Amino acid sequence: MIRIANGQGFWGDWLEAPVRLVEEGPIDYLALDYLAEITMSILQKQKQADPNLGYARDFPPLVARIAARIRERGVKVIANAGGVNPVACAREVVRLAPGLKVAVVLGDDVFARLDEFLAKGYEMRDTDTGEPIARIRSQILSANAYIGAFPLAEALATGADVVVAGRSTDTALTLAPMVHRFGWGPDEFDRLAAGTIAGHIIECGAQSTGGNCQVDWQTIPNMAAIGYPIVEAEPDGTFSVTKHPAAGGRVNTHVIKEQLLYELGDPRNYITPDCVADFTTVRLEDSGPDRVRVTGIRGGPRPPTLKLSIAYAAGWKAIGTLVYSWPQALEKAQAADRIVRERLRQIGLSFDEIYTEYFGVNACLGPAAPPNPDPPEVQVRIGVRGPDRKAVDRFTRELIPLVLNGPPGATGFGEGRPAVREIVAYWSALVPREEIATRVEVVTA
Amino acid sequence: MKVPLSRVAHTRSGDKGDTCNIGVIAYDDRHYPALVREVTAERVKMHFGAFIAGEVERYELPNLGALNFLLHRALGGGGTVSLRTDAQGKTFGAALLSLEIELGADEMVGVRRQQ
Numbered sequence: 001m002i003r004i005a006n007g008q009g010f011w012g013d014w015l016e017a018p019v020r021l022v023e024e025g026p027i028d029y030l031a032l033d034y035l036a037e038i039t040m041s042i043l044q045k046q047k048q049a050d051p052n053l054g055y056a057r058d059f060p061p062l063v064a065r066i067a068a069r070i071r072e073r074g075v076k077v078i079a080n081a082g083g084v085n086p087v088a089c090a091r092e093v094v095r096l097a098p099g100l101k102v103a104v105v106l107g108d109d110v111f112a113r114l115d116e117f118l119a120k121g122y123e124m125r126d127t128d129t130g131e132p133i134a135r136i137r138s139q140i141l142s143a144n145a146y147i148g149a150f151p152l153a154e155a156l157a158t159g160a161d162v163v164v165a166g167r168s169t170d171t172a173l174t175l176a177p178m179v180h181r182f183g184w185g186p187d188e189f190d191r192l193a194a195g196t197i198a199g200h201i202i203e204c205g206a207q208s209t210g211g212n213c214q215v216d217w218q219t220i221p222n223m224a225a226i227g228y229p230i231v232e233a234e235p236d237g238t239f240s241v242t243k244h245p246a247a248g249g250r251v252n253t254h255v256i257k258e259q260l261l262y263e264l265g266d267p268r269n270y271i272t273p274d275c276v277a278d279f280t281t282v283r284l285e286d287s288g289p290d291r292v293r294v295t296g297i298r299g300g301p302r303p304p305t306l307k308l309s310i311a312y313a314a315g316w317k318a319i320g321t322l323v324y325s326w327p328q329a330l331e332k333a334q335a336a337d338r339i340v341r342e343r344l345r346q347i348g349l350s351f352d353e354i355y356t357e358y359f360g361v362n363a364c365l366g367p368a369a370p371p372n373p374d375p376p377e378v379q380v381r382i383g384v385r386g387p388d389r390k391a392v393d394r395f396t397r398e399l400i401p402l403v404l405n406g407p408p409g410a411t412g413f414g415e416g417r418p419a420v421r422e423i424v425a426y427w428s429a430l431v432p433r434e435e436i437a438t439r440v441e442v443v444t445a
Numbered sequence: 446m447k448v449p450l451s452r453v454a455h456t457r458s459g460d461k462g463d464t465c466n467i468g469v470i471a472y473d474d475r476h477y478p479a480l481v482r483e484v485t486a487e488r489v490k491m492h493f494g495a496f497i498a499g500e501v502e503r504y505e506l507p508n509l510g511a512l513n514f515l516l517h518r519a520l521g522g523g524g525t526v527s528l529r530t531d532a533q534g535k536t537f538g539a540a541l542l543s544l545e546i547e548l549g550a551d552e553m554v555g556v557r558r559q560q
Binding site: 037038128207212213214215254257258259260261262263264265266267268279280281282283284296314317319353355357359363364365366367368369370381383384385423424425426428 | 455456457459460461462463464466468469470472492493494495496504505506507508509510511513515521522523524525526528529530531535536538539540541543
């Protein structure tokens with residue numbers, strides 16, 4: 001049996017979580033997931049500004065903080081912190097934590113190969129809309145193939161203490177130690193599917209230990225010291241999900257069911273570079289305090305394609321707010337929205353979208369929000385987006401004047417004008433998997 | 446008897462681009478058939494009205510006593526494009542809990558108290 005923990009569900013997750021995982025009990029592998037769909041494009045911009053950046057900068061200092069403990073306990077760290085510059089990330093880890101052996105997985109970055117792919121006739125149509133990529137070719141900022149567990153397992157086989165990858169899938173970080181330690185081959189679909197689903201369960205950190213859980217949330221113990229999840233994996237593909245006993249949180253079948261359904265598409269076809277997992281085969285059992293046993297998982301062969309994660313520049317946006325007070329707070333906020341739209345029209349500005357929400361009334365729930373006829377205050381939140389940065393910037397001047405020249409009782413403008421932000425949008429497309437060749441390098445000081 | 450969905454199920458929701466998914470999970474597996482019967486793709490689409498521009502798909506996971514809904518074009522463009530507060534669909538699951546469903550007298554066993 002091996003213990004694989006997840007200590008970061010995204011870049012920006014709780015900094016104490018991975019430290020507590022290595023301090024509070026036994027684990028063998030610490031998986032850290034840093035990359036969301038749009039993170040790569042942010043990192044690409046950072047690398048353009050400074051060729052030594054382009055990775056999750058939280059990661060090297062974290063490794064330095066836990067270096068002594070992981071060496072003492074033999075814990076291996078696996079992270080997709082490398083972003084678009086895994087080598088620079090690995091070098092920084094070596095600099096801050098000398099004495100650790102660091103391996104880096106390369107080959108996911110295909111930004112420089114897009115025209116080659118187009119010349120070969122790969123249209124790289126968006127997997128959601130079916131549009132060919134040609135429309136956005138000139139706006140592309142980054143392009144990376146999602147890579148699976150086998151390249152990460154190869155990196156673990158070097159004996160590295162720390163494995164740094166770029167755009168590996170979230171689930172591969174958990175599956176890789178199983179492939180490495182249990183010697184699973186690419187045709188052992190059921191086991192690979194089991195390890196993949198184990199990864200899905202823990203890849204969002206505390207969402208599998210009681211975080212963001214609706215079931216009796218008021219009674220979840222010690223959320224301030226919530227434990228992050230640990231998978232205890234067996235060579236036959238069965239596993240248990242748990243947490244360190246002294247840590248806060250809760251692990252039971254209801255918690256795990258919520259996370260199994262999180263960001264799920266077709267449950268029979270959960271496609272990864274390693275296999276296709278079938279979530280309708282999962283069997284759960286409460287097998288002890290804060291412990292769920294998972295069995296029965298079936299899967300199918302890996303697909304002939306790999307998915308690309310592509311980020312592209314898609315215009316500009318700004319979002320501004322004002323607060324209106326009782327009485328008639330909602331009516332005042334609605335009047336302010338009408339006035340802003342009329343003034344934008346008068347000066348001849350148009351946008352792809354103008355979108356208004358009323359905080360305290362319908363911002364989150366839209367038409368499903370319960371009625372709130374006379375709220376004590378309402379925040380009007382108006383957003384615009386479009387291709388013209390100047391137009392978006394001009395919009396940001398239209399909210400604060402309303403405090404003096406619009407309906408009475410406006411406040412809450414202390415933050416000043418809203419910021420204009422570039423929209424970096426996400427495109428996913430498929431290419432034949434033979435196009436992506438990964439390799440492992442050991443990085444030394 | 447009409448009860449809100451919150452008395453028999455819990456939910457979690459999230460995003461994939463401009464698609465929102467909502468997992469609906471029975472507190473008690475005995476209520477799974479009622480979920481299948483009552484919480485249809487059409488009713489979920491109606492519940493959110495104009496908030497979602499595309500179709501709603503439903504998948505069944507009897508092994509978990511759960512349904513998975515995909516709400517297409519539901520997030521105002523999704524991710525970084527969307528101008529919404531909840532561009533990631535985090536609150537859609539909670540919003541669905543107010544859906545009224547019809548349970549037979551024999552199905553009232555195990556229904557949770559109003560929360």
